[in-house]
Amino acid sequence: MNKKIAIFSPFLNPVGVKEATFGLSKKFSENNFNVDLLSVHKEWEDMEFTQNMNLVHLSTAFKKFPTRGYLKFRFTSLIISLRTIITLSKYLKKTKPEFLFVSMMPFIAWISLKLSRNNNTKFIVSIQGYPRNNYFRRFIWRKVFSSANRVVAESVSLMGMLKKMTGLESNITHIYNPHFENQNDFNASEDIDLESNNYILGLGRLTKQKNFKLLINAFSKLKNDELNLIIVGDGEENNMLRRVVKDLNLSSKVIFKGEINNPLNYIKKARMIVIPSLWEGLPRVAVEAQALRTPIISSCKEGGLGEILLNGEAGQIAKKDNIDDLVKAIKNYLNNDELKIRHVDKGFKNIDRFSLDSSSKKYLKLLSEI
Numbered sequence: 001m002n003k004k005i006a007i008f009s010p011f012l013n014p015v016g017v018k019e020a021t022f023g024l025s026k027k028f029s030e031n032n033f034n035v036d037l038l039s040v041h042k043e044w045e046d047m048e049f050t051q052n053m054n055l056v057h058l059s060t061a062f063k064k065f066p067t068r069g070y071l072k073f074r075f076t077s078l079i080i081s082l083r084t085i086i087t088l089s090k091y092l093k094k095t096k097p098e099f100l101f102v103s104m105m106p107f108i109a110w111i112s113l114k115l116s117r118n119n120n121t122k123f124i125v126s127i128q129g130y131p132r133n134n135y136f137r138r139f140i141w142r143k144v145f146s147s148a149n150r151v152v153a154e155s156v157s158l159m160g161m162l163k164k165m166t167g168l169e170s171n172i173t174h175i176y177n178p179h180f181e182n183q184n185d186f187n188a189s190e191d192i193d194l195e196s197n198n199y200i201l202g203l204g205r206l207t208k209q210k211n212f213k214l215l216i217n218a219f220s221k222l223k224n225d226e227l228n229l230i231i232v233g234d235g236e237e238n239n240m241l242r243r244v245v246k247d248l249n250l251s252s253k254v255i256f257k258g259e260i261n262n263p264l265n266y267i268k269k270a271r272m273i274v275i276p277s278l279w280e281g282l283p284r285v286a287v288e289a290q291a292l293r294t295p296i297i298s299s300c301k302e303g304g305l306g307e308i309l310l311n312g313e314a315g316q317i318a319k320k321d322n323i324d325d326l327v328k329a330i331k332n333y334l335n336n337d338e339l340k341i342r343h344v345d346k347g348f349k350n351i352d353r354f355s356l357d358s359s360s361k362k363y364l365k366l367l368s369e370i
Contacts, residue, residue, distance in 0.1 A: 002034045004097040005367075007120075008088065009104045010040045010080070017128050019284060020177040020359075021103050022047050027360035028367075029053045036097065038209075040084045058087040063354030081108050086221065088112035097121055103128065112145045121133070122370050126152045127162060128177065129281040129303065142166045149370045154282045154361075155304030176304070178359035179287040180351075186264060186291040194269075199228040199255075200330065201270035201294075203263055203285050203304060208278070211321065213244055214235075214299065215276040218326040220248045229254045230270070232263050268292040272333045272340075278321060280305040287354045290314065290347035295340045297329045308354075314347035 005028055009021045022037075022044065029035045029052035036056045037044045044055055059080075066324065085108055092100065093116040102109040103126040113123060125148045132313070145151045145162070153159035159174040166172075180186065204210045212231060219229045231241070231254065238256070245254045260266070264274045267273060267288055272295040275286060282304030289296050296315035298305050299322065309315035316332060319325040333340050352358065 002032050004034045004036065004095065004101070005099040005101055006036045006038055006056075006091070006095070006097040007111050008038045008100060008102045009043065010038075010084065010102055010108075011043060017103055017177065018043070020179060021126075023178050023181060023356045024101075024360055024363055025053060026050055027356065027364070036095070038088070038091065040087070056091065058091060059083055069354050070233055081105065084108055086113065089115035090120050091123060092116035101126060102126065106144050107140050110147060113147075122149045122224075122367075123147060123369075124150050124152065124366070126154065126177075127158065128154050129158075129279060138165055142168070144348060145172065150366055152366070155307050157306065158281065158303055161302075173366070175359055175362045176354050177282050177284075178356035179282075179284045179354040180291065181356040187290060193232075196226075196228065196271040198226055198273075199230045199270055201212055201230050201232065201266055201273045202276070203232045203267070203273060204275070204277075204283070206231075206233050206237045206241060208237065210235075210277050211299070212241055213277045214321060214323060214326065216241065216244055216248070216250070216254060217275050218274075218276075218323050218330065219254065220250060221323070221327050222330065227253075227271075227334075230257060230266060231255070232257045232260050232266055234259045263294065264288060267294050270294055272297060272330070274298075274326070274330065275300065275305065276321075276326065277305075279303060282308065282354075286315075287351055288346070290351050293344040293348055295344055296331050296347070297326070297333065300325055308347075310350065313343070314350065315343050 007021060007025050009017060011018060025035045025037060029050055036051045038056050038058055040058050089112040092113055096118055099122045100109060100113060106125045125144065145166050145168050148171060153162055153172065153174040154177045156174050159172055163169055163172050202212055202215045206212060245251055275283060275298045275299045280300045280303045286296055286305060286308045296309060297318060298309060298315060299318040299320050301317050309317060311341045316329040318329045353361045
């Protein structure tokens with residue numbers, strides 16, 4: 001008889017972990033698990049489900065709640081979180097899955113599991129990103145992690161940080177998030193609506209964490225009339241970033257494309273991709289860029305991004321939030337083809353670490369051991 005695993009990964013705006021979590025869910029369903037993908041907003045509705053996979057709506061009341069704008073996003077997040085504690089605890093009490101796999105909002109899942117009084121469900125927490133260390137987060141995560149059967153960090157450096165942050169050792173491990181199933185996942189054959197391929201690319205959610213304001217300001221200092229900056233994505237800082245572009249008189253040079261379902265074409269044709277984040281986990285866009293042999297510049301070494309870039313051997317790592325260092329790195333790639341080739345070759349040779357096959361085998365082994 002198949003075991004049931006419930007997947008709780010709520011998100012209000014598109015995030016990279018969505019594809020990774022869904023890919024793992026498919027692998028679980030192919031290996032004698034019945035998979036319930038739990039939805040609290042609009043998660044998973046656009047995904048193609050296979051046998052043994054079910055979409056479970058914990059609530060349908062919040063689908064039309066606003067997520068654009070900082071205050072609206074925070075308000076919607078708060079309301080959904082409070083409501084989800086009730087609906088998730090009811091689901092866990094009624095369904096009693098063998099496993100609860102959580103990759104977003106672990107605190108909400110922990111409270112719900114406690115309220116359900118379900119002591120038989122194994123609790124697995126997957127942590128992405130490189131969260132800021134403060135007293136409140138340390139206190140909460142010690143509580144959550146000490147109750148978890150396993151805590152899985154998405155990178156080696158994040159695993160070390162979590163152990164140091166919580167003082168826990170035995171139940172924290174690491175498995176790289178999967179970012180592709182096979183090379184067909186990187187099909188970038190479609191044309192894109194651009195007059196020139198002479199552009200730098202920024203791709204991701206337009207939030208404070210992603211720090212696209214730094215990239216825009218760095219681009220303004222290049223003074224290169226032939227070069228454009230394309231920003232793909234949407235989020236709470238959209239309007240603010242557009243104002244910055246207007247104030248710098250760059251409206252004809254910086255192009256906002258919004259959310260794009262398949263941005264691979266933009267990645268493949270870019271001169272380089274810049275990831276100016278203040279903190280990062282294991283961003284899918286970096287693996288996609290390596291697979292498509294596009295040079296990468298990051299201003300964040302912590303988390304998995306430094307590991308993707310092999311600590312500078314497969315891409316440039318500029319100083320965090322430092323405009324002059326970022327400008328220098330961009331000019332390095334614009335003026336040094338040998339450096340670009342060396343970095344993209346090194347990255348391409350090491351992407352198998354982030355395959356779905358590699359990650360799913362490790363997760364299935366973990367599930368069998370707890």
